[in-house]
């Protein structure tokens with residue numbers, strides 16, 4: 124097999140994005156990983172080894188900010204600068220201030236959530252109790268409603284509003300796609316969705332200003348030092364980001380985890396008899412089939428990496444999914460092995476932008492996978508491979524039909 128190097132832009136990028144490769148991009152990623160740093164096009168590099176990705180994620184010279192954003196009409200944020208996006212797309216120091224304010228209120232609220240998540244997942248599966256033996260779509264019936272239900276609980280959104288949140292989560296997720304993969308129409312629709320989201324959220328925020336409750340929105344509005352507190356615009360953007368960043372990612376983790384377990388019945392059997400294994404199973408799913416496959420940065424200074432110079436202003440695509448199967452870092456990288464020692468995967472990124480919701484995502488997936496394997500009798504895949512959504516960045520099955528002989532009550 125030839126070693127991939129210096130692909131013409133069109134070839135490598137097209138192959139990475141090609142939906143035909145979506146059900147199993149890993150053989151191609153393994154090829155790419157052999158050359159840790161390579162040019163993707165005139166001003167973009169592709170980085171695919173564990174070591175180089177880890178290094179760049181922690182390098183303060185790598186920026187997440189988009190230089191080309193027009194800030195003419197942007198309102199000013201709590202740092203006195205134009206608001207250009209959520210803290211996922213902001214560099215320190217303002218990133219750190221926004222993240223810290225949000226984390227300070229978010230972390231204590233998720234600590235006691237496990238029983239609520241268990242109730243939520245149990246309730247979703249109970250809806251199918253009349254269908255025995257039967258078939259369910261794990262994506263539509265379990266994985267999709269779960270993160271929206273959890274985020275609504277955190278934000279104090281009443282259950283009757285959940286379908287609205289659900290619809291926004293699906294539509295706003297397009298904001299995380301690389302812009303070059305969106306059509307003109309999708310870009311226009313996204314702008315409309317963003318406006319509708321603001322129009323929907325602002326009355327909810329106004330209501331919490333009048334009547335604060337124990338929820339996250341109220342805490343972000345009222346806690347802490349008013350002189351550094353995020354503005355209402357920043358708050359709206361932060362809430363939208365929590366909804367988007369925590370939605371499709373968690374859906375994919377639950378679906379990818381179910382798929383991996385059904386394809387590895389010995390691991391499934393072990394989890395069924397030993398629910399303590401759930402944490403290790405989820406870490407291995409995150410490595411083996413990560414919900415976020417790729418992220419990006421822009422160099423703000425010249426950076427030497429692996430014998431190459433990444434020039435200031437150039438873009439870097441970090442192929443997390445390739446780094447997660449780098450044979451230089453993981454023994455037998457294509458094996459699904461929950462007991463894998465020192466499983467330092469890249470699924471949640473690294474450095475200052477390390478996933479904000481990692482603890483919550485882990486909890487949701489551990490509960491969901493345990494409930495699925497313990498309550499479904501003789502679960503088996505109806506389609507293998509299942510159909511995938513076209514999105515490359517947030518990769519996951521569109522549908523995951525599982526047949527079973529019964530559901531225990």
Ligand code: HEM
Nearest residue numbers: 210211368369372373376414418471472476478479480484
């Ligand atoms: C399996 C589920 C999840 C995966 C795989 C995942 C993955 C990631 C990754 C790779 C990043 C870093 C992006 C970068 O550095 O460019 C990130 C950041 C982030 N994630 Fe997650 N995420 C998940 C769930 C969640 C959840 C449940 C939430 C919130 C409720 C969340 C909120 C965020 C936020 C706000 C950031 C930006 C952090 C920052 O810039 O400081 N994520 N996530």
